[in-house]
Amino acid sequence: MIRIEDVSLRHGQTQILHDIWLTIPKGGITALVGPNGAGKSSLLSLIARLQPLQAGRISVDSFPVDTTPSRDLARILAILRQDSIVTSRLRVRELVGFGRFPHGRGRLTPDDYAIIDQSLQQFDLTDLSDRFIETLSGGQRQRALVAMAFAQGTDYLLLDEPLNNLDMFFARELMRSLRRIADENGKTIVIVLHDINQASAHADRIVAMKSGRIVADGTPSDLLTPKTLQAVFGFQMRVETFDDMPVVLHFR
Amino acid sequence: MSIAATKQASKTGWVAGLTLAVLFVFSLCVGVDDMPIIRLFSDGRALELLLVSRLPRTLAAILTGAGLAIAGLIMQTLARNRYVEPSTAGTAQSAELGILLVTLLLPSASLLFKSLAASAAALLGTSLFLMTAHRLPPTQPFLVPLFGLVYGGVIGAAVTFVAWQADLLQYLSVWTNGDFSGVLRGRYELLWLGALMVVVAWMVADRLTIMALGRDASIGLGLDHARMLQLGLIIVSVISALSVVVVGMIPFVGLVVPNIVSRLMGDNMRGTLPTVAVSGAILVLGCDILGRLIRYPYEIPVGTVMGCVGGLIFLWLLFRRPSHV
Amino acid sequence: MPDRRLLCLAGAALLCIVAFMTIGLRGNIGFVLALRAIKLAALLQVSVSIAVSTVIFQTVTNNRILTPSIMGLDALYLFGQILLVFLLGGLGYAALDAQLKFGGEIIVLMALATGLLLPMLRRRTDMGLMLLAGIIFGILFRSLNSLLARLIDPNDFAVVQGASFANFNDVRTDLLAFAAILTIAGIVIAWRARHVLDVMALGADTATGLGISWSRNVTGLLLLVSALVAVSTALVGPVAFFGLLVVALAERLVDTRSHAALMPAAMLTAVIILVGGQTLFQHGLGSSSTLGVVIEFVGGFAFLVLLVFGSRK
Numbered sequence: 001m002i003r004i005e006d007v008s009l010r011h012g013q014t015q016i017l018h019d020i021w022l023t024i025p026k027g028g029i030t031a032l033v034g035p036n037g038a039g040k041s042s043l044l045s046l047i048a049r050l051q052p053l054q055a056g057r058i059s060v061d062s063f064p065v066d067t068t069p070s071r072d073l074a075r076i077l078a079i080l081r082q083d084s085i086v087t088s089r090l091r092v093r094e095l096v097g098f099g100r101f102p103h104g105r106g107r108l109t110p111d112d113y114a115i116i117d118q119s120l121q122q123f124d125l126t127d128l129s130d131r132f133i134e135t136l137s138g139g140q141r142q143r144a145l146v147a148m149a150f151a152q153g154t155d156y157l158l159l160d161e162p163l164n165n166l167d168m169f170f171a172r173e174l175m176r177s178l179r180r181i182a183d184e185n186g187k188t189i190v191i192v193l194h195d196i197n198q199a200s201a202h203a204d205r206i207v208a209m210k211s212g213r214i215v216a217d218g219t220p221s222d223l224l225t226p227k228t229l230q231a232v233f234g235f236q237m238r239v240e241t242f243d244d245m246p247v248v249l250h251f252r
Numbered sequence: 253m254s255i256a257a258t259k260q261a262s263k264t265g266w267v268a269g270l271t272l273a274v275l276f277v278f279s280l281c282v283g284v285d286d287m288p289i290i291r292l293f294s295d296g297r298a299l300e301l302l303l304v305s306r307l308p309r310t311l312a313a314i315l316t317g318a319g320l321a322i323a324g325l326i327m328q329t330l331a332r333n334r335y336v337e338p339s340t341a342g343t344a345q346s347a348e349l350g351i352l353l354v355t356l357l358l359p360s361a362s363l364l365f366k367s368l369a370a371s372a373a374a375l376l377g378t379s380l381f382l383m384t385a386h387r388l389p390p391t392q393p394f395l396v397p398l399f400g401l402v403y404g405g406v407i408g409a410a411v412t413f414v415a416w417q418a419d420l421l422q423y424l425s426v427w428t429n430g431d432f433s434g435v436l437r438g439r440y441e442l443l444w445l446g447a448l449m450v451v452v453a454w455m456v457a458d459r460l461t462i463m464a465l466g467r468d469a470s471i472g473l474g475l476d477h478a479r480m481l482q483l484g485l486i487i488v489s490v491i492s493a494l495s496v497v498v499v500g501m502i503p504f505v506g507l508v509v510p511n512i513v514s515r516l517m518g519d520n521m522r523g524t525l526p527t528v529a530v531s532g533a534i535l536v537l538g539c540d541i542l543g544r545l546i547r548y549p550y551e552i553p554v555g556t557v558m559g560c561v562g563g564l565i566f567l568w569l570l571f572r573r574p575s576h577v
Numbered sequence: 578m579p580d581r582r583l584l585c586l587a588g589a590a591l592l593c594i595v596a597f598m599t600i601g602l603r604g605n606i607g608f609v610l611a612l613r614a615i616k617l618a619a620l621l622q623v624s625v626s627i628a629v630s631t632v633i634f635q636t637v638t639n640n641r642i643l644t645p646s647i648m649g650l651d652a653l654y655l656f657g658q659i660l661l662v663f664l665l666g667g668l669g670y671a672a673l674d675a676q677l678k679f680g681g682e683i684i685v686l687m688a689l690a691t692g693l694l695l696p697m698l699r700r701r702t703d704m705g706l707m708l709l710a711g712i713i714f715g716i717l718f719r720s721l722n723s724l725l726a727r728l729i730d731p732n733d734f735a736v737v738q739g740a741s742f743a744n745f746n747d748v749r750t751d752l753l754a755f756a757a758i759l760t761i762a763g764i765v766i767a768w769r770a771r772h773v774l775d776v777m778a779l780g781a782d783t784a785t786g787l788g789i790s791w792s793r794n795v796t797g798l799l800l801l802v803s804a805l806v807a808v809s810t811a812l813v814g815p816v817a818f819f820g821l822l823v824v825a826l827a828e829r830l831v832d833t834r835s836h837a838a839l840m841p842a843a844m845l846t847a848v849i850i851l852v853g854g855q856t857l858f859q860h861g862l863g864s865s866s867t868l869g870v871v872i873e874f875v876g877g878f879a880f881l882v883l884l885v886f887g888s889r890k
Contacts, residue, residue, distance in 0.1 A: 050468050074474025081468045087332060088464040088519035098462055102474040105458070132518060152473070335709060384885060394709045398642075399884050401712050402818075406877035413870050503716065552727050559720025566713055570706060 007056030031203035038209040048079035074102035078152035082160040099151030119151040138165035312440040319446035321532020324506020337506030338492040341400030345407035346377025370493035430502035430555035457521040504562025586845040593853035624847035630805035631820030644820040649715030651815035657685035690803040771836040818876025
């Protein structure tokens, strides 16, 4: 369980987050949505101790993120930041292999190799595993980074807009893979999404943020109503239901 | 790493090792005083020459080369930029400033103490460089080396100014232009400390590779990013300072060697670090031998030779780099 | 109100010139005045040629942090010089007529500079890459210089030595007349091109769209820049950051990039700094030889500040 209590954040004069309270139970996919600048990425990086906590408390599985040794946290929580740039010339397999670093500090056991292979397979990278990262397309690179986070073998996976650079096909593939590992491996996934319909199709729960506050929280069918969406995004849009799934028509 | 890649890597390693061995023997034989290896055991003077001058000189070149190449590699990891190295980012110039100040204030200080002061100054100068470099926009990767070059230039100007005022300009060229011709037994041994730093770097190779993925990724993997940064800084500063103090600065080694090795073998430092060290040794020893031969029996300092050879290699690296990277 | 600011600058520059000529006059006044006038002429030429060449270079390369000497042009000039000594031998070199030699060196520099820079500008290479390459060229040429210097006879070396530092105190007065012709011609050409330069500052594509023949103009302007660099390097030696400092200051003073205002402002700023600084150091601080180092230091700092804060916008 991720427990966020009374968390605020400011950069200089700007208040990024206001008194956030949020509990994310173990298992399932939670999507963070909201307009640009809502504070989604900041919240994610606070959970992942990438930024120091200024006010409030955050704990993952009852480990407070600000005092737990970084290495211990790395075994229960993995994060993939938005637009992570890999400038090193590493092969895909090497990069994914570094996901095992928190466990053996660099020494890879046969178990580690098995997990690496499994991650490569899970994200359809087996054929690319000996290619250098820099030779991959944007989408392939993104999948390699997700695979690395997955190889970390943590219960919690935080992903910041992982669908960037992915075409329709791979966006769908990635979301389906995440759904599968949430269902089969019991992982807890917190994902920042821009495509509200992806959230509707794959998430168990949607948390909507605006100007540093949580403004709505619920299952896709509860949350995706014209009224709530207007409150979050600031304009009127239609919502239709197909196959029990709400679809937001926000294009016109 | 796949089998093919491993084979390729170990082949590169073998070639590098063998080349170094050949150069090592060659370097023992080349010098003003003609000394065929055969006479070594019949002629006591020849043996003396070997032990007092040739061997220390050769070892100094190898140690310096390996150290500078590794320092460059780590510097590039810390700055997350392929185009920086100690001599072009203010590290060497800061070390010069440190040793210059010690020479002025405590003329009788020992070489070890001077090295320490130089290391401390280098640490300070490099930290300042990295702090500022991290503020530059990552979308323009050439700004960082540019900043480093001018930053080094400004510190260098300060060094020149102080040296000029104190009438120490001749001393200065000893530190600013690498030259092995003065290396004798008893005057290069500090460089082994640099070798120690190389070993330390090799021990934390995996962490360095992760550092290169960026701050967020390394924290995400549970690495103590700040401490690794400090360790890296210390390694870079000590190696650069020792080179400056003992033989003088040699440009470009830390730049071209890691870049070429990265092209050939990638950036997984567990695998590439030894090759980087050996290749650095080859380059410096090779340039030193070249400097001894070009205008035999006069010698050309290795720093000058390297400025030409390394500069050409670097330009070649810059312009043949494929545009998509 | 660039006009009034220009007038103020002109006034200040004039003041510096008068101060330079008159402060501390002693002894044979006529002789001293003549001596100072020659030196003043040299300083003025250096100021003007550095200012103009930097402005043009920044416009052509569309970058505010480039100067000809950051791109290694002055190191290239010294390289050409040593190359001539190497090819002709010290005696042959020394036997040459100074002005002829100077002309030859300028032609060598123009050829080398256009040969190196034009391909990069033609291909519209990424600016950062070009900058880095230029600095490496600088280091490379300095190394080549010292390599060649060691290859040639020590006696020959003495002919070219002592040229690695800018020294505003010890100017080559024998080249003054010839250099003056070049400088004045350069100013005239640059002034007449001021409107073309304004358009070129918009970038290659826009300028071409507005009917400017881009590569022909770039070639011509580069030739002009290398000639001006040769003048200043020949007179006082290499100065890396002076041009940058001057143009950055001038741009802030007149607050425009219009060449009709910027070029005169840069020239006047250069005169104020160089002549004023020389006066100050000569009479106030008593050590005129360090002006070069101080200017480099301040200019280098200006560069760093521009880089860190200018790129964050």
